[in-house]
Amino acid sequence: MTQRKRLSAILAAILLGTASWLAGESPAQQPVDSAPKLHTVTVRGSCIDDQMKPLADVLVTVARRLPNYGPLVIVGETRTNAAGEFVLPKVETALPEDGDLVAAASKAGLASAYTYLREPTDGLLDKKQLTLKSDPGVLSGVVKDVDGRPIPGVTVFLPSVGPYALAGIFQSVTDANGRYEIKDHSRWKSGSTYVTNLTTGQKLGVAAIPLRLQHPDYSPGQTWCEGIPQTIDFTLKPLAHAPE
Numbered sequence: 135m136t137q138r139k140r141l142s143a144i145l146a147a148i149l150l151g152t153a154s155w156l157a158g159e160s161p162a163q164q165p166v167d168s169a170p171k172l173h174t175v176t177v178r179g180s181c182i183d184d185q186m187k188p189l190a191d192v193l194v195t196v197a198r199r200l201p202n203y204g205p206l207v208i209v210g211e212t213r214t215n216a217a218g219e220f221v222l223p224k225v226e227t228a229l230p231e232d233g234d235l236v237a238a239a240s241k242a243g244l245a246s247a248y249t250y251l252r253e254p255t256d257g258l259l260d261k262k263q264l265t266l267k268s269d270p271g272v273l274s275g276v277v278k279d280v281d282g283r284p285i286p287g288v289t290v291f292l293p294s295v296g297p298y299a300l301a302g303i304f305q306s307v308t309d310a311n312g313r314y315e316i317k318d319h320s321r322w323k324s325g326s327t328y329v330t331n332l333t334t335g336q337k338l339g340v341a342a343i344p345l346r347l348q349h350p351d352y353s354p355g356q357t358w359c360e361g362i363p364q365t366i367d368f369t370l371k372p373l374a375h376a377p378e
Contacts, residue, residue, distance in 0.1 A: 171228065172227065172228055173226070173227055173228070173257075174223075174225060174226055174227070174257070175225050175235075175254045175257050175258065176221065176222065176223045176224070176225065176257060176259065177210065177220075177221070177222040177235070177237065177259045177262065178219075178220070178221045178222075178258065178260050178261070178262070179219070179220060179237070179259075179261060179262030179263055180217070180218045180219045180261075180263050180264075181214050181220070181239050181247075181263070181264050181265075181266060182263060182264075182266075183244065183265070183266055183267070183268060184266075187218075188214075188216075188217050188218025188219075189218045189241060189244075189266060190214055190215060190216045190217075190218060191214060191241065192213060192214040192218070192239050192240070192241045192264075192266065193211070193213055193239070193241065194211070194214060194220045194237060194264075195208060195210070195211045195237070195240075195301035196208070196209055196210040196211070196222055196225055196235055196236070196251070197209060197236050197300060197301050198227060198228070198235055198236075199234045199236070199295060199296075205298050206236065206298055208301060209225050209227075210222040210225045227251075233251060233252030233253075235250070235251040235259070236249070236251065236294075236295055237249055237251055238294075238300050238301040238302075240266075240302065240318060243270075244266040244267065244268060244270065245267040245268075245269075245270035245318055246303035246304060247264040247265055247267075248294060248300055249264060267320050269321065270317060270318055270319055270321065271319060271320065271321040271362035271363035271364075272315055272362075272363045273292070273315070273316040273319060273345070273359060273366065274313070274314060274315040274316070274363075274365055274366075275290075275314060275365050275366040275367045275368060276311070276312045276313050276367050276368075277290065277308050277314065277347060277367070277368050277369075278312055278367070278369050278370075279369065279371075279372070280369060280371060280372070283312075284308070284311050284312025284313075285308060285312050285349060285352065285370060286308055286309060287307060287308060288307065288312070288314070288347055288348070288349045288370065289305060289307055289347070289348045289349070290305065290307070290308065290316065290345065290346070290347050290368075291305035291306070291316070291346055291348075292305070292316065292319060292343060292344070292345060292346075293344060293346060297346065299346075303318055304316055304318060319362050321362055321363065322343075322362045323361045323362075324340070324341050324361055325339045325340070325341060326340075327340040342358035342359060343359050344357070344358060344359070345358065347370060351372065351373060352370040352373060353370065353371045353372070355368055355369075355371075
């Protein structure tokens with residue numbers, strides 16, 4: 135990747151606060167109290183395909199961001215009915231107006247989707263619709279160590295909320311041969327998506343999105359994805375141990 139493309143990608147990620155804005159919305163970036171008071175809301179909505187038809191048996195997961203944009207905690211999970219509708223009662227939220235809740239929807243063979251949930255009315259987050267597109271692309275590859283041996287058990291993901299993975303979407307775990315396949319992301323190519331600098335109003339083309347790798351025995355890894363479908367192989371380095 136050229137230096138210009140890399141700077142564009144980094145700036146885009148900073149602007150959105152997420153790597154996979156292609157299937158979701160950007161959160162409101164406001165300070166969060168370290169010990170917020172929790173409330174409960176009911177989340178109600180539906181899932182459709184890209185032909186506007188209802189989707190049954192879609193897994194819908196709602197997660198809550200921890201204070202200061204920490205990792206996500208799953209606070210509710212259900213599946214859509216025959217009409218593509220879902221209801222999740224008694225979902226805990228700290229900042230319902232600002233959107234600390236995220237709903238993700240996934241179904242085999244379709245591109246997953248997610249959206250931020252905000253501004254409830256009388257404790258109800260209603261008419262939330264998620265669209266799962268057909269014909270997703272596949273992001274795949276092999277992860278090895280510095281000696282060229284495959285590493286099983288590596289979590290490979292496209293971040294959704296800040297640097298974190300979201301509720302099992304846009305991620306994969308390497309098998310015994312070190313191979314991973316992320317099968318639920320929309321097809322995408324470099325420069326086909328734009329973000330706006332909220333300060334200057336300038337539109338910037340997204341040249342790449344980060345791909346992250348995690349394993350307890352290795353240092354975290356990151357590379358750049360310039361399109362989906364694509365094959366990206368990666369080498370993880372062992373954890374650096376402090377001298378005794």
